[in-house]
Amino acid sequence: MIKAGIIGSTGYAGGELVRILTGHKDVEIKWFGSRSYIDKKYADVYRNMFQIVDAVCLDDNMEQLADQVDVIFTATPQGLCASLVNEEILSKVKIIDLSADFRIKDVKTYEKWYGIEHKSPQFIEEAVYGLCEVNREDIKGARLIANPGCYTTCSILTAYPLAKEGLIDMDTLIIDAKSGTSGAGRGAKVPNLYCEVNENMKAYGVATHRHTPEIEEQLGYASGKEVVINFTPHLVPMNRGILATEYAKLTKDVTWEEVKAVYDKYYANEKFVRVLEKDVYPETKWVEGSNYVDIGFKIDPRTNRIIMMGAIDNLVKGAAGQAVQNMNLIFGLPESEGLDLVPMFP
Amino acid sequence: MIKAGIIGSTGYAGGELVRILTGHKDVEIKWFGSRSYIDKKYADVYRNMFQIVDAVCLDDNMEQLADQVDVIFTATPQGLCASLVNEEILSKVKIIDLSADFRIKDVKTYEKWYGIEHKSPQFIEEAVYGLCEVNREDIKGARLIANPGCYTTCSILTAYPLAKEGLIDMDTLIIDAKSGTSGAGRGAKVPNLYCEVNENMKAYGVATHRHTPEIEEQLGYASGKEVVINFTPHLVPMNRGILATEYAKLTKDVTWEEVKAVYDKYYANEKFVRVLEKDVYPETKWVEGSNYVDIGFKIDPRTNRIIMMGAIDNLVKGAAGQAVQNMNLIFGLPESEGLDLVPMFP
Amino acid sequence: MIKAGIIGSTGYAGGELVRILTGHKDVEIKWFGSRSYIDKKYADVYRNMFQIVDAVCLDDNMEQLADQVDVIFTATPQGLCASLVNEEILSKVKIIDLSADFRIKDVKTYEKWYGIEHKSPQFIEEAVYGLCEVNREDIKGARLIANPGCYTTCSILTAYPLAKEGLIDMDTLIIDAKSGTSGAGRGAKVPNLYCEVNENMKAYGVATHRHTPEIEEQLGYASGKEVVINFTPHLVPMNRGILATEYAKLTKDVTWEEVKAVYDKYYANEKFVRVLEKDVYPETKWVEGSNYVDIGFKIDPRTNRIIMMGAIDNLVKGAAGQAVQNMNLIFGLPESEGLDLVPMFP
Amino acid sequence: MIKAGIIGSTGYAGGELVRILTGHKDVEIKWFGSRSYIDKKYADVYRNMFQIVDAVCLDDNMEQLADQVDVIFTATPQGLCASLVNEEILSKVKIIDLSADFRIKDVKTYEKWYGIEHKSPQFIEEAVYGLCEVNREDIKGARLIANPGCYTTCSILTAYPLAKEGLIDMDTLIIDAKSGTSGAGRGAKVPNLYCEVNENMKAYGVATHRHTPEIEEQLGYASGKEVVINFTPHLVPMNRGILATEYAKLTKDVTWEEVKAVYDKYYANEKFVRVLEKDVYPETKWVEGSNYVDIGFKIDPRTNRIIMMGAIDNLVKGAAGQAVQNMNLIFGLPESEGLDLVPMFP
Incomplete structure (x- = not known):
């Protein structure tokens, strides 16, 4: 025990x-x-x-x-x-x-x-950056884990295979992220009151949010070059969930199936990453309460951009769930022990 | 298996x-x-x-x-x-x-x-009425279980010990219940659209809701006399959860502790019934996703009424969870097998 | 001006x-x-x-x-x-x-x-109690108006004609009220945070809420006798709106139409009170942003009780709107000046 | 009349x-x-x-x-x-x-x-495209008005002055838009049910939404060249409101004040367009129920992009309010007649 x-x-x-x-x-x-x-x-x-x-x-x-x-x-x-x-x-x-x-x-x-x-x-x-799907081996021997941020977990995993394989032009990457309110914590502040958040939507921390350099560093490792992005977080009237919508120019002409193959190369054996079928896009509700990352994407031939979308439960894969996943790796337990949390709907 | x-x-x-x-x-x-x-x-x-x-x-x-x-x-x-x-x-x-x-x-x-x-x-x-805390022994041998309704499970369990012990005047019992919208099902109807339910609160089925005779029958068995009540369901802008607020005249002078003892007589060993501490009242969020029934109560000496409050997740203890609890009983499994669902907050 | x-x-x-x-x-x-x-x-x-x-x-x-x-x-x-x-x-x-x-x-x-x-x-x-539909003449000459509470405005107006005409047994009156969260004010407190209120429903101030004696006093004036009631407020995950569900024994055998006539006696000429048609019950959304009180009711012959329901926007008829209505009366302006607020839906 | x-x-x-x-x-x-x-x-x-x-x-x-x-x-x-x-x-x-x-x-x-x-x-x-702030004079004499879409009104007005003045590279423009659910209409469909939308966030119509060519055409007129953009709509669990977050590369080195001056050139006399102060970003709640468009922006020197944000009430400025504004123009009434709707908060 x-x-x-x-x-x-x-x-x-x-x-x-x-x-x-x-x-x-x-x-x-x-x-x-x-x-x-x-x-x-x-x-x-x-x-x-x-x-x-x-x-x-x-x-x-x-x-x-x-x-x-x-x-x-x-x-x-x-x-x-x-x-x-x-x-x-x-x-x-x-x-x-x-x-x-x-x-x-x-x-x-x-x-x-x-x-x-x-x-x-x-x-x-x-310290080992505890993004299990990326740094699994290093995590196993670690004494000190830097458990990734909620926005970052979602943002990085959604783009990681394409960054790694050079499929997207990192200079064009823009991440527009939306988060449920639990991400703001339990501190008693007027902007987090029910009546201020409910029936409201806003951006915040525009071009200055602290998760930006964390995303840039990790995607920099993946792509092998310095990455500078725009990352815009938004507050959504819901308790849990992050949805990241990410835009980038493709570096070559690819089909949906070819991009899917790139995702599969990295995630086919990852229990907690679910790459969705064609024309299916992630919804935060489908991962609520669970440790899953759901990823979907669309290629837009008109602009030669790919739109990647990822969804997580910010408190699970974006915080506590990933922390337990890290713990499991460190202590040699099955990686999903205690994390067989079936998403709750509705 | x-x-x-x-x-x-x-x-x-x-x-x-x-x-x-x-x-x-x-x-x-x-x-x-x-x-x-x-x-x-x-x-x-x-x-x-x-x-x-x-x-x-x-x-x-x-x-x-x-x-x-x-x-x-x-x-x-x-x-x-x-x-x-x-x-x-x-x-x-x-x-x-x-x-x-x-x-x-x-x-x-x-x-x-x-x-x-x-x-x-x-x-x-x-058919055995599958309210496990009340009919446990009969359920074990049953071929056909009538799994209780969501409103009824909450309404009955909240009042049951007091009805059984003759502590409340059944002729004065009024149940004012509030339910999340999943209770209305997944049918595509205008009144269940997001924009119709959100930011709205209403009563429906006033004095005619179908769960009324079910509550009356079961509380009739408990109290040993015919019971006719007012039951008013309300639709609340949330996905899950039922809160029942129940009013009745007390038949004798009792303290909070004495009423608590009556609840404990029936529920002290019930894993899924949690009788709350003094001056703590149930909130639907505290049972969300779980099979718990939370019960609190307040005695009002000014009116000689007791106000009993119960909360459940309508889809779990009010439907699927209780169904699995019944299944466990029938098949001789531990009653809480598969139901160790920790309530999710927030 | x-x-x-x-x-x-x-x-x-x-x-x-x-x-x-x-x-x-x-x-x-x-x-x-x-x-x-x-x-x-x-x-x-x-x-x-x-x-x-x-x-x-x-x-x-x-x-x-x-x-x-x-x-x-x-x-x-x-x-x-x-x-x-x-x-x-x-x-x-x-x-x-x-x-x-x-x-x-x-x-x-x-x-x-x-x-x-x-x-x-x-x-x-x-001081004049500023419930305009009840105390209109006194308000006109007042220097100091006690503007009624939100729960009280809704609770009193819903029962007032029946209390006044002796149609209900005041000793049996129970008011189960539900309020949006703006009623809790803009103070930064944990229980009012978005994540604590959203997807949650609870009672509070059970048998001790401060609006109780105010309701009792006013309904006492109406009925001509001392009134002691149960009043239970609940917090609902919405910004605005109060719904009061009120239960009382009828003192005589009456039809829906006869009760409607009693309501009409007091409210037929009241612009801001809308007594709904048969089998229509008020919804808070239908009065949102407006100064209306919507009232519906149902007679239950099984229990000889009447269930009265009233809905207001707590910030308008329950606070600011009624205050302006009082101001209009005092200064001799048309009573609805500035209050022609059409309810907003959805 | x-x-x-x-x-x-x-x-x-x-x-x-x-x-x-x-x-x-x-x-x-x-x-x-x-x-x-x-x-x-x-x-x-x-x-x-x-x-x-x-x-x-x-x-x-x-x-x-x-x-x-x-x-x-x-x-x-x-x-x-x-x-x-x-x-x-x-x-x-x-x-x-x-x-x-x-x-x-x-x-x-x-x-x-x-x-x-x-x-x-x-x-x-x-037919005259009824975006009043852009086509006012043409609207006055029109017999047939094409009242703009909700996403388009918000998206176009947010970028219009910068597109017109050549301040942004139109080839880099990306619009990530978020809408309340009333935009989906009152049709009874499962995806629009309360339980499906509540506590959920998703993108839809990715790279295929019908408002795309409308935005492209109008911004094409403004910028004097063909415009092809990425436009991604999202569904937000709220009734009303659209927030558009728009990203583009700046074509020259400018300060916040200089960009503000460009916005003021077009909007300083526009009653319904409010360009916010520095470091203030629009929130949908601040325009709810009103005909306003609120616009804020941030220059990111790290990426040389500008992030423009606009908010409207989709049913007012995005539909009915703008329609009335067009009607006022056509019939020679004051443009804001009937539209002095103060935003409702909370």
């Missing part, structure tokens, strides 16, 4: 980790960390967990935690994980960080986009 | 059965019945099932089906199951009927409220 | 006042009060007002305001209006208070349910 | 026309056409209109109608207006067609994208 601790267990991503790990037969959660709700019963914070989780919230003491568990998930604001981690802790326990602290290899880029100083730059090199 | 067939697998309740049974380790679905989508791939009707279910929809042939499976679920409009069932079929296979055909013991009452003739009145007596 | 000032113009009710008064041809808003946004442009708080309102928010200075305007609307938390008003102010200006400060004649009842000391009990007697 | 007839008055756009014209002081609706609801009271189809509209629905007889009214609005499926119009009718009455029949000058393009034969190609040349 793997013993797990969660720092930040009362945010939406933390709550989803609890939901998934509760159903994982090889894991026991030993530490429900939450600075906001110390000493409060977890099931009083998330009443869906009444009579399921019988624990109280604890402080975020990573030192103490490292002695008690095998893996620590940090589902916390940017900067916290980097400020807590050290060599001694990493020698005792695996860390899967759901924040952005170790996702970007260039510390200057991190500090510029996030506007904070990095407290543990010495571990950036070691 | 139990072989199951579903007649009506492409409605919302049928789809939920597929979702739950797909995750049930002792069941294999052998027949995806759907008159509307014969020969169409099931995953083309419900794309959440892409690469999970690899079957095509078949016609609703109960005779043929009875030779191939151990249990048939009928998730069909009223009247269909009664028109298909016969002694030979029942001798071969268990039937769990999610429609109302066998829920009401008095065939005249059925015919009056449903406005159709009953085609198999000879099986009404034998 | 009537000069108006709004204290609390940046809450949802205040914002709705601005929306309505902006379209009122005889009113000019001279003071956009908002303690939270002093010196900020109003249109930066509510961007729907960009290029429509060109004013900055001011502090809540009622003394100063009284010298500059003809009418002050206070759309503020409980207690504020009572703490600001005095004889000098009332001698200069009309006050329409959207809070509960002057709604309840018995100051002890107010203080018990609201948990605060009343700072101006000397004006309670003078 | 202008007498108006509406063919297709019971669709969502038709219903919105009724709502707006009901509040228009110089117009009287004489004919509520609806093939689906002939002889049914209009207020029974749209109960928001109870006691406001007291008329029954009539058949779609354009000949007869032309003798009785001054203006006919056709809010009907593609092809109907073209099949009904003739010279005699046009000699008697103004026609404002909300369908696509006369929007595209090249009949072959129309027939290819819409897949139907054009029945009145002889009137295409005469």
